[in-house]
Amino acid sequence: MSGFKGRIRRSIQSRTLIGDTLSYCLIPLGFGDKYLIGLNSMYKAYSWVAKKLGPFYKDYLNSARSLSGQTSSSGGASKTVWVCWFQGIENAPAVVRQCYASLEEWLSDWDIVTITSENYDQYVSIPDYIVDKWKRGIISHTHFSDILRVALLVEHGGLWVDATTFMTGPLPDYVLDNELFVYRNGWMDSDMINMESWFIYSRFGGNRFLKQVRDLLFEYWKRYSFLKNYFLFHMIFRIVEDENRLDWERIPYFHQIDNHLLMRELQQPFNRARIEQIKRITTVHKLTYKLPECGSSCTVHHLMEINEHFK
Structure with a gap:
């Protein structure tokens, strides 16, 4: 019930209650797919935001483009x-x-x-x-x-x-070699939500x-x-x-799937060979602390062992 109440509350707050209610009522009747309805709701929200902020953004760009330079780099790269x-x-x-x-x-x-x-x-x-x-x-x-x-x-x-964010090695060069870097979400930027916000680098x-x-x-x-x-x-x-x-x-395309592999292992029995496979793929991992109780053999209880420096 709490999940249902939460959805109702969010729909009221975002002023989409009527449309969301009609859409989700179609699911048990066999006229709707939850995933597609969710995408449609997101697209409507995106269109609304773009429309409402569009005039401001147009005026903003007309003034901002007169500013020279991409970045303030006189002090060197930020660390x-x-x-x-x-x-x-x-x-x-x-x-x-x-x-x-x-x-x-x-x-x-x-x-x-x-x-x-x-x-x-x-x-x-x-x-x-x-x-x-x-x-x-x-x-x-x-x-x-x-x-x-x-x-x-x-x-x-x-x-x-x-x-x-959990690290198992140094930052990759593909991050540091760029003035701006984010991991991607979606298929070759075809999706509306096509970036990850948990890791953003600005030189x-x-x-x-x-x-x-x-x-x-x-x-x-x-x-x-x-x-x-x-x-x-x-x-x-x-x-x-x-x-x-x-x-x-200019930002090289690196998908976020690799960064979430370790998260998928958190509730699995700790398997060092599997962890080493993942570490060879990436040194940057996105985890979560929102996990149900898990026995002591689960990977989540062995995070400190994953980094050899912590042994």
Whole structure:
């Protein structure tokens, strides 16, 4: 029942209750597919966001394009890792703490900054109207962190990783060789939601592409006090992609599937041979702490053994 109530609440908040109700009523009647209905709902939300922000974005681009330069690179490449856990890493679940330890091990020559609800304003400027909506619960922690990540990267550059990012080796060159990097989602960018937001690298602060994403997010929350869709950040990112194709196409295509292989093993019996296979594929892994109880033989209880440095 709680899941049903949650869907109703989200539909009310996003002002899509009538359409969502009609769509999902078709499923038990055999006239609808849950996956396709979900895609249709997402497409409608994307179209709504693009339409509402379109005039602002057009005017914005006409002025922003007069600014010279892609990035602010006078200070050299940023070597700051941004991680957010609003309550502080010391109060995070075990999986998150182990992910953080892996960052400290493999990114020891980087400055790792933990963003919390107490210190975020020491590093980044967020408009008062957004902070107010966050504190009132209109903007969730999840979506406030979406705003934080892009704002931090615009102001400082560096690497944003979600707190459930686990490292088993150094950062790949295909990340560091680019001014901007994200992992991809979807098939060769044919899908509307075609990027992953848990890992974003910007070599320098002032990246023009990310600045547009940030400013469109700011404008959305300036106008509205509801979340149109959970993937608002990704939708705005896609809108910016379509206006900046050359910048987007410079980012090498690496799909996020490899990064989620280790997550799929977390509740399986620990198998070192399988883990070594995954480590050879990628050193960057996206995990989750939202797992049901699992016996001591499960991989999730052996994360510290995966990195040979932790033995």
